[in-house]
Amino acid sequence: MRGADMADSSLGGPIGGAARSSGETLLFLTDDQLRRGIEAMFFAYRGFTADPDRILAEKSYGRAHHRAIHFIHRTPGTTVNNLLDILGVTKQSLNRVLRTLIEDGLVESKVGVKDRRERHLNLTEEGQELEKVLGEAQRKRMRAAYREAGPDAVAGFQQVLQQIMDPKMRTHFDQLKEGG
């Protein structure tokens, strides 16, 4: 019922993609390896958000505010609709977060010139300061991790993460890559 049985069953299907070289061991595709990846994602994501979360808690903001700030910083002048698409939440959910950020003077919302229905979002100076603090806290941990793991590991890390994404999200990710 478990162990070897499960692992075998998971290898039953046809093999495609980068691992198609016929002589390959395929030991990296056992259920045991997959489970390790799953647990690593869980524990790592906790670490990944821990540092910004601490800073945000002091300012009585949450992770949702961080995400909004991050992507407004990344794509200045973005519309609400575009942000909704990237963040994958409802407009009511985003609006609540956006409203507090605008009220607190971290984000400014300007009516579109070409299409006056749209709102274009930008960080104020104060918003950029917070973004810098949050971003640097998060990068610090990533930088240390990258250093320890080395460039080849980092390349693999990026490759696997991209494959885990939903195709639609991968498109967004790729567009951000180009823009950066």
Add this chain to the structure above:
Amino acid sequence: MRGADMADSSLGGPIGGAARSSGETLLFLTDDQLRRGIEAMFFAYRGFTADPDRILAEKSYGRAHHRAIHFIHRTPGTTVNNLLDILGVTKQSLNRVLRTLIEDGLVESKVGVKDRRERHLNLTEEGQELEKVLGEAQRKRMRAAYREAGPDAVAGFQQVLQQIMDPKMRTHFDQLKEGG
């Protein structure tokens, strides 16, 4: 204020760990690369949780139930305290989840033999069935990602994730690895 300036500043410190070979390019440590890693983590985690989330929604359970089920499955007979440590939530939060799982007959709680204050947690047959469905949904995506990326990428993926974890969580992760 941005771009090259930031990237340069981030490389100012002393270099340690696996990237210490002196002739290395270190381009993988630029703020731009780190940002890509951060965004990849964000988008990938969404994909990572998407499939189980869909299944759980049908049964009016949430991600918290999945996590409890996963780790009870991984360490059968674990105590509540141990689970609290791994999940990193308060006992009130865990208890709410655990209570519904016990009431619904997915988890059973047995008084400890050696120490009768402790409760030992196990999945019932029904609990194991749900774990299998959720686990297989999550593994399916990971398996596809692993296949596409290949074994070297997977090794790097694991390395970087382990470095991102808090040391305490890395200990838990390592213990689970051994046990598996």
Add this chain to the structure above:
DNA sequence: CAGTTTATGTCAGCCTTGTTGACTTTCCAA
């Protein structure tokens, strides 16, 4: 044995962040 600590459970209340549904205002475009 008395007192303390530990493990667990529970009640009450709060916050953030997600959801759905209904509705309005604005305004571009056919």
Add this chain to the structure above:
DNA sequence: TTGGAAAGTCAACAAGGCTGACATAAACTG
């Protein structure tokens, strides 16, 4: 001019975090 897209708002709700207070049983300690 009318349809529909974009944006915003209000209300209500749920999941899942949190704190604080308190109860109980068991184990440990002096």
